[in-house]
Amino acid sequence: DGGITQSPKYLFRKEGQNVTLSCEQNLNHDAMYWYRQDPGQGLRLIYYSQIVNDFQKGDIAEGYSVSREKKESFPLTVTSAQKNPTAFYLCASSVHREGGYTFGSGTRLTVV
Amino acid sequence: AQRVTQPEKLLSVFKGAPVELKCNYSYSGSPELFWYVQYSRQRLQLLLRHISRESIKGFTADLNKGETSFHLKKPFAQEEDSAMYYCALRGSGAGSYQLTFGKGTKLSVIP
Numbered sequence: 001d002g003g004i005t006q007s008p009k010y011l012f013r014k015e016g017q018n019v020t021l022s023c024e025q026n027l028n029h030d031a032m033y034w035y036r037q038d039p040g041q042g043l044r045l046i047y048y049s050q051i052v053n054d055f056q057k058g059d060i061a062e063g064y065s066v067s068r069e070k071k072e073s074f075p076l077t078v079t080s081a082q083k084n085p086t087a088f089y090l091c092a093s094s095v096h097r098e099g100g101y102t103f104g105s106g107t108r109l110t111v112v
Numbered sequence: 113a114q115r116v117t118q119p120e121k122l123l124s125v126f127k128g129a130p131v132e133l134k135c136n137y138s139y140s141g142s143p144e145l146f147w148y149v150q151y152s153r154q155r156l157q158l159l160l161r162h163i164s165r166e167s168i169k170g171f172t173a174d175l176n177k178g179e180t181s182f183h184l185k186k187p188f189a190q191e192e193d194s195a196m197y198y199c200a201l202r203g204s205g206a207g208s209y210q211l212t213f214g215k216g217t218k219l220s221v222i223p
Contacts, residue, residue, distance in 0.1 A: 031209050040121065042198060042215035043156075050209055058210065090156065094209065100146055100158035101211065 003027065006091050006104035013078070013085070013111050021076045021107045023091035030096050032074035036060060037088040037106070046089075049074055050096075078109060086111045114139045116201050118214035125189050126222045133184040133217050135173075135199030144202040145175055145182040146211065151195045159184075159197070169193070189221045 004025040013019045023032065031050050035043040035058075045058030049068040063082025068074055074093075078085045088108050092101035115138040125131050137143060147159040160168045162175040162182060173184045182199060196218050200211040 033210060035213075040215060042118075043213040045210055045212070048210050092156075096209070100148070100161060101156075103156040105155050 004091060004093055004102050004104040006089075006107050008107060009105070011107055011109045013109060015111055016080045018077055018079050019109065021078065021089055021091075021109070023074045023076065023104060024072055025074075025093045025102070026072060027093055027095075027102060028071070029093035029102070030071070031094045032068070033092045033094075033101065034058075034064070034066065034074070034076045035090045035092065037090055043090065046076065085109055114143070114201055114203055114212045116199050116212055116214035118197075118199055118217045120217045121215070122218045122220065124220045124222060127191055128188050131184075131186045131189045131193065131219065131221075133197050133199075133219065135182045135184065135214060137180050137182065137199075137201050139180075139201060139203060141204040142177075143204060145173070146200040146202070147171070147173055147182075147184050148198045148200060148213075149195050150198070156198070189219075191221050191223055194219055194221045 007022045033048040034046040037043050044060050046064050047066040049055035055066050055068050065077045090106050091104040094101050117136045145162040148156050149159045150156045171186045175182050196216050198216045199214040202211050
């Protein structure tokens, strides 16, 4: 069953800690993306990757980092430098530039 | 810079009434436009894209380059259409992979 999986579904972090969100896809998609979804803000692009070992900053990359060591995986690290990390994070993938995105089910991160 | 504007945060219509969700964009080239939908407790999913010129679940959208709009329409709203709708744009440059999303419109269909 092909798809894109995000884990965990809920994540709590103490202030000052880094935390990594997982995103795995078995769709053989080349491109992967991370978005942040806040109420009234829509989806804002954090990072994206077109191919393995390459990624680009999106509109709100500050305080985040990513890696793309495998085609299937695109983890996002929310660092302590991110001033307002509490949000819903969405991962997506696509076949190059063709077609639309396939989205994961999201991770809700709460800083406590 | 590319931008997508959805002027309505919330749109409420009665069942059976026509629906129009507005989307305007700003982009200097020839964009590709999409509508995504997020039903309660479900993943964000593609509803339609202008290139396909298809009708999904009774919804249609026509790209109007003159008015830089891509409004989503349905002649008769159903209760199951209640959801969050996002308009999105992809640029036409060679390196343009990412989508720019609007802030979304919540559609509420009143029984």
